[in-house]
Amino acid sequence: MRRSPLLALLCLLLLAPPAHAAPGFQVSHHTIPGQGGTPLPAFVVEPTGRGGGPFPLLVLPSSWSMNAVEYVGAAARLAYESGYVVVSYTSRGFHDAGGEIDVAGPDTVADVSRVIDWAVAHARGDATRVGVGGISYGAGQSLLAAAADPRVKAVAALSTWTDLARSLYPNETVSAQAVELLLAAGKLTGRPGPELREAEAAYRAGRFADVLPISPPRSPATRVADIDAAVLIGNAWNDGLFPPSQITDFFTALDAPKRLMLSPGDHATAELFGAAGLPNEIWASVGRWFDHHLRGLDNGVDREAPVRLKPNNGGGWRSFPSWGAVTTRRDTVPLTAARIGTGRPTLADSGAVLVSGALQGFLQIPTGVATPLIDRTAAAVWHGPAHSTATTVSGTPRAHLAVTASAPTTLHAYLYEVNALGLGALVTHKPVTVGAGTHALDLDLEPVVWEVAAGNRLVLAVDTVDARYGGVSRWGGTVGFGADSWLEVPRP
Numbered sequence: 001m002r003r004s005p006l007l008a009l010l011c012l013l014l015l016a017p018p019a020h021a022a023p024g025f026q027v028s029h030h031t032i033p034g035q036g037g038t039p040l041p042a043f044v045v046e047p048t049g050r051g052g053g054p055f056p057l058l059v060l061p062s063s064w065s066m067n068a069v070e071y072v073g074a075a076a077r078l079a080y081e082s083g084y085v086v087v088s089y090t091s092r093g094f095h096d097a098g099g100e101i102d103v104a105g106p107d108t109v110a111d112v113s114r115v116i117d118w119a120v121a122h123a124r125g126d127a128t129r130v131g132v133g134g135i136s137y138g139a140g141q142s143l144l145a146a147a148a149d150p151r152v153k154a155v156a157a158l159s160t161w162t163d164l165a166r167s168l169y170p171n172e173t174v175s176a177q178a179v180e181l182l183l184a185a186g187k188l189t190g191r192p193g194p195e196l197r198e199a200e201a202a203y204r205a206g207r208f209a210d211v212l213p214i215s216p217p218r219s220p221a222t223r224v225a226d227i228d229a230a231v232l233i234g235n236a237w238n239d240g241l242f243p244p245s246q247i248t249d250f251f252t253a254l255d256a257p258k259r260l261m262l263s264p265g266d267h268a269t270a271e272l273f274g275a276a277g278l279p280n281e282i283w284a285s286v287g288r289w290f291d292h293h294l295r296g297l298d299n300g301v302d303r304e305a306p307v308r309l310k311p312n313n314g315g316g317w318r319s320f321p322s323w324g325a326v327t328t329r330r331d332t333v334p335l336t337a338a339r340i341g342t343g344r345p346t347l348a349d350s351g352a353v354l355v356s357g358a359l360q361g362f363l364q365i366p367t368g369v370a371t372p373l374i375d376r377t378a379a380a381v382w383h384g385p386a387h388s389t390a391t392t393v394s395g396t397p398r399a400h401l402a403v404t405a406s407a408p409t410t411l412h413a414y415l416y417e418v419n420a421l422g423l424g425a426l427v428t429h430k431p432v433t434v435g436a437g438t439h440a441l442d443l444d445l446e447p448v449v450w451e452v453a454a455g456n457r458l459v460l461a462v463d464t465v466d467a468r469y470g471g472v473s474r475w476g477g478t479v480g481f482g483a484d485s486w487l488e489v490p491r492p
Contacts, residue, residue: 073277
C-alpha cells in the first residue's frame, strides 16, 4: 500500500478535521486488479474513528479522459461525514490504467465488479451495502454495472448517457462536435481499443451508421429491465454530449426507486465542483440518496417527488410526481407554407458544445439570436403570438413538419424566445436528416423547462446547416414546408 501525501493534504485542506479528531478519514493509493487482472490505479478513502467496519461502499469509475483523482474531494467528504469507504479509480485504457478503451464494453463494466470484490476483501467495504456512481463515462458504467451486478443497491449517474446512438447520432445526424471531442480526448489521454478505432474509421469515412451496432450493449436503455438498484440521475438541459431526451425516456421506463434532476448547464458542469468536495447541490442530493438507500437513514428522500427540475433560464427547483406530469397540456401554433434553399448557414444556431451550455448555466448567457437578421432564403421562420403574461414551456416541444426535399437534407429546428424587436435566446433545438421526397415529420425537440417573459413570443426557425452537427445538406437544393405544419408547445 502506498499513501499519497499530496492527495491526503489536499483533502485535509478542503474539509478534514485535525488529525487527532474522530471521526475522520484516511486516503491511500492502490493498484486494483480489474477484469482479467488489468491494473486499475485507485484512491481509496476510508473512514477512521468509527470502529472496524465493514462500512457502506461507494465505487466511482473515472470519467472519459480523467483519472482516479477526479472524485477524491467528494470521496473525502463522504467518508468523513457519513462513514463510507470510497474507491475512486481510473477507468480501463486511460492514463496509467492497463488495457485499452473499449467504450464501456464488457471488460470495463466487469471492472466495476472486480473493484467491489477488492474493496470488500481489502478496504472493509460491506458487500451488502454497495453504491456505484460517477460523471459521464463513470455514470454510464455505473448504470451498466447495476444491471450486471446484483450487489449494487444504489446508483448516482451524473451527466450520463442511456442510449449512445440517440446521443451521438440523433435522427440520423452525427453530433460532430461531440464525436470529435470524445475521439480527441480518448487519443490524448488513453489507448483506444479496436472498437473505438473501428468506430473512428467508419466515422471518418462518412459511414457513421456502421458504428451503431456497438451501441445497444453499451446503452443502459437496453438493460433497463435488469436494474433493480435505486437510481439517481442528474443531467443538464444543454448537455452537448448526452442530451436529456434519452434520459427522460430511460427514467420513465425504469421500474425501481428513482430520482431525476435536470438543471441549467452543459456536460458535467452542474456537478463539476462537487466532485472536488466543494459545496454543490447535486452532490448533496447524491449524498442523501446514498445515505437513505445504503445507510438506511430516514432522511425523507423516499417521500419526495422523484422529478426535480430547475428552469433553464433561472429559478428554483420544481417537483413533479413523474416525467409525464411535467406537461399537462399543449398549445398548437399553426405554421404557414415556406420554401428555402439548402446548404447555407444562417444566424440560427445551436451554439458550441460545452461552451454555450456552460455560459447558460453559470452566467445565464444564452445562445442568442436576432431573428430579423435570419436569412429567409435559407431558413423558415415562424412567429407565435405574444404572451400577455409570463408563461412556461414545460416538457418536449414538437414540430409537425410537412417537408418536401429536393435532395437528402439535414434540417435544424430551433425554438427561441424573443422580445418585441425579435432579439432573444435559444430555448431548445434538434436536428433531423431526411431523404429526397415528401415527409410528414413529427420532430421532438429536446425537453426543457423555460420561463417566457410577458410580452415575449416563441419563434421557430428551421435551416439546413449547423456547425455542431455533421449534416448532409448541399448548396443548391430546396426544402418546402406545407401549410399543414404546426408547432406543439408543452405547458405545465
